[in-house]
Amino acid sequence: MTIILAAGKGTRMKSNLPKVLHKLGGKPLIEYPLHLAKSVNSERILVVIGSQSEMVRKAIEHRHGNAEFVLQEPQRGTGHALMQCLKHLAEHRGPVLVMSGDVPGLSGETLEGLLRSHVKEAASLTVLTAVLEDPTGYGRIVRDGSGHPLSVVEQKDLQADQEPIKEINAGVYVFDSAFLIDELPSLSDENVQGEFYLTDLVEAAGRTSRKILTVQLAEPTEARGINTLSELAEVEKEMRDSILRKLMENGVRIVDPSSTFVDDSVTIGSDAVIHPCTFIYGNTRIGSGTVVFPGAVITDSVVGKNAEIRPYSVIIEAEIADGAAIGPFAHLRAGSVIGQKARVGNFVEVKKSVLGEGTKVSHLTYVGDATLGREVNIGAGCVTCNYDGFAKHRTTIQDGVFVGSGTMMVAPVTLGTNCMVAAGSTITHDIPEDSLAIARARQEIKKGWTVKWRKKMTQKSDGEGT
Ligand code: UD1
Ligand code: CA
Numbered sequence: 001m002t003i004i005l006a007a008g009k010g011t012r013m014k015s016n017l018p019k020v021l022h023k024l025g026g027k028p029l030i031e032y033p034l035h036l037a038k039s040v041n042s043e044r045i046l047v048v049i050g051s052q053s054e055m056v057r058k059a060i061e062h063r064h065g066n067a068e069f070v071l072q073e074p075q076r077g078t079g080h081a082l083m084q085c086l087k088h089l090a091e092h093r094g095p096v097l098v099m100s101g102d103v104p105g106l107s108g109e110t111l112e113g114l115l116r117s118h119v120k121e122a123a124s125l126t127v128l129t130a131v132l133e134d135p136t137g138y139g140r141i142v143r144d145g146s147g148h149p150l151s152v153v154e155q156k157d158l159q160a161d162q163e164p165i166k167e168i169n170a171g172v173y174v175f176d177s178a179f180l181i182d183e184l185p186s187l188s189d190e191n192v193q194g195e196f197y198l199t200d201l202v203e204a205a206g207r208t209s210r211k212i213l214t215v216q217l218a219e220p221t222e223a224r225g226i227n228t229l230s231e232l233a234e235v236e237k238e239m240r241d242s243i244l245r246k247l248m249e250n251g252v253r254i255v256d257p258s259s260t261f262v263d264d265s266v267t268i269g270s271d272a273v274i275h276p277c278t279f280i281y282g283n284t285r286i287g288s289g290t291v292v293f294p295g296a297v298i299t300d301s302v303v304g305k306n307a308e309i310r311p312y313s314v315i316i317e318a319e320i321a322d323g324a325a326i327g328p329f330a331h332l333r334a335g336s337v338i339g340q341k342a343r344v345g346n347f348v349e350v351k352k353s354v355l356g357e358g359t360k361v362s363h364l365t366y367v368g369d370a371t372l373g374r375e376v377n378i379g380a381g382c383v384t385c386n387y388d389g390f391a392k393h394r395t396t397i398q399d400g401v402f403v404g405s406g407t408m409m410v411a412p413v414t415l416g417t418n419c420m421v422a423a424g425s426t427i428t429h430d431i432p433e434d435s436l437a438i439a440r441a442r443q444e445i446k447k448g449w450t451v452k453w454r455k456k457m458t459q460k461s462d463g464e465g466t
Contacts, residue, residue, distance in 0.1 A: 001092050001177070002037035005081045005198075006030055006101030007050030007072040012227045018052045020101040021059055022232060025239050026263040026281055029226060030056070032104035034064050039108040040115060042097065046088055048072050048081045077195025078171075079187040086184060092177045095119060098198070100171040105222045105235065111172070114215050118174040124210035125179060125201060127152070128172040130223035131216065137227065138168035139199050141214065149212050152199035156192040167216070169199060170223035179210060239264070247274075269305065287322065296327070304340070318350075321357075339374070353384075356399065369411065370395040379405030379423060386411045398433070 010019025020030035030047075037045045045064070049056045050072035057069055072084045082098065089096065095118055097111065110128070118126040127149070129141050139152040140162055152169045153162055183204045187196045205212045217223055226232050243264050244257045251270030254260050259276040262268070266280050269288030274280070279297045286292070287305035295312035303309065303320045310327030317334035320326060323341040330344045335352035338344060342355045345362035353367045356374035361367055363380035369392050370384045376397050384395040385408055393411035397403070401415045404423030415421065416433035425439035 001044045001046065001088075001094075002033075002040070002042035002097040002099065003046045003048065003070075003082065003085055004030070004033045004037065004099050004101055005048050005078055006056060007048045007053070007075050007081050008078075008101075009051040009075060010102075010227075013229055013232075015229070018056050019226070020056060022226075022229075024104055024226070024232060024236055025243070026265070028059055029104055030060060030101050031063070032106075033099040033101060034060065034067065036099065036106060036108060036111055037097070038064075040097065040111050044068065044088075044092070046070050046085055047101075048084060050075045050081075076189065077193070078198035079184070079196035079200060080189075082180070082198050083184050083187070083196065086181065089177050089180050094177060096175045096177050096180060098173045098175060100225065102226045103171050103223065104226065105224050105239075106170075106172065107219075107222060110217065110222055114172065114174055117213060117215050121211065121213050123174075123213040124176045125205045126174040126213040126215060127202065128170040128223070129167050129214050129216050130170050130220035131166050132168055132220055132223070133166070135166050135168045138223075138225070139171075140165040141167040141169060143167075148206075149202060149214050150206055151203040152197075154191070154193070154197065154199065168223065170217065171225060173198075173201075175201070179205065183208070293327070301332075369393065370397065370409075372397045373399035373401070373417070375399060376401045376403075378403045379407065381405055382407045382409070384409050384411060 006020045013019050021028045045067045047067050048070045053071060060067055070084050072081045095115060114126060114128055137155050139154045141149055142151045142153055142162060143149050183201055187200055189196050224235050226235055243262055244254050247268055248254055252268045253273045256276035260274055260278055262280045263282060266284045268286045271289045272286055273291045275294045277294045278292050282300040284298050284301050286303045289306040290303055292309045293311040296309045298315045301315050301318045304322035306323050307320055308325040313327030313330040315332045318332040318336040320338045321340040324338045325343045329346045331349045333351040336350040337354045339355050339357040341358050343360045344350060347364045348361050349366050351368040353370040355372045358374055359372050359376040361378040365378055365382045368384050369386040382403055386392050395409050395411045396414040398417040400418040402420045404421050406424045407421050408426040410428045413427055414430045416431050418434050419431045420436045422438040427437060427439055431437045
């Protein structure tokens, strides 16, 4: 069984958003312990919620259907949070893993090691600890002369002689359920913060001669707890560095890691080049040899091999095939599928549309709810007029079509294979294959007209005699 404590107000964040819903690497903080609980195969996952409980519950529920919620109201400390789980503990035998909702950096191996040691040593309580250069803010592990753990003392309750202790409580524990059932009810709130501290269980275990085990983290940064927005930013920076380091180890060229933002869910092939000031989020996959130029923002998209995402392009939920070129300043919205070697140029917006292989939409154009075949060429400043104020309609442009600049295509409409559209046309009817469509007023020439007109205007202003 795993219990995740997520009921606290997160007062130090100075934010209306519950702390565990603040995002780290694109995911709410609470996702990290939930993911870990799954990775160690917990048969039950209890999440203690309280502060803005409904909001937290909703955020978790849709992704983790098996999580059970326990309400803590009011929130009177971490020990009090655990007390709310007593009913469930009574139904359980064996180890209980307890994690904080705000310690996202733990690895699966660390937790497995902690659980293994707990079981092997038949401990009543196993505490994960870390030695930190700056332990400020954390509970400290107080040991006796022979190194046996006596208690955890919170920052605010520290005695002067305990200040130098650098070993801290990481806020992750394994308990024997019988021990919790016996000792949780005896916790007291007589401390500086007037809260029930879960950490007082260490002293309780000593008092009742139970076996206490501590496991020290080899990599102390795993213990980083997030209490403030600046801690969140620091942890995010560390996380980002490690994501980028792994990508570079796998042959991805990151030109400037300090200005590149890539979520850990993103995959990038070798010999891809990621230029500065780029943002690659969510479930994005980028193929090898692809170049992402400055200012690109790519979210939940698939980009093939040897493609180019040119500067300042924004791409959301799109698919781009091998060798395609997007941008600069292009906007691909949800449902855009761009074929091999196709080209979407500057100030072009594409939505819910398919562009076939080798098709070019190069300048100042809107393509929405459209299907474009192969080797289509759309001139500058064209629009698929897809919306009539009530419903969206599709435009179909078959293989080899050439659409002249400044053409409006009023959907639903089909442009047949290899047809051409004269520039400036407004197309309201289907065009058969191999045909030319001209849909504009015929040009008229009035020879010498401007000479006469200028003369008339000059005489008029002279006559006004000013
Ligand atoms: C806690 C530990 C401290 C440890 C640190 C590690 C206690 C008393 N102190 O301190 O020894 O070094 O974590 O990060 O446990 N929560 C509830 N209900 C409450 C209060 C808190 O569910 O009434 C939850 C919070 O949402 C949070 C977690 O418990 O996820 C820890 O609470 P927090 O207030 O951040 O504890 P710390 O002061 O960091
Ligand atoms: Ca904390």
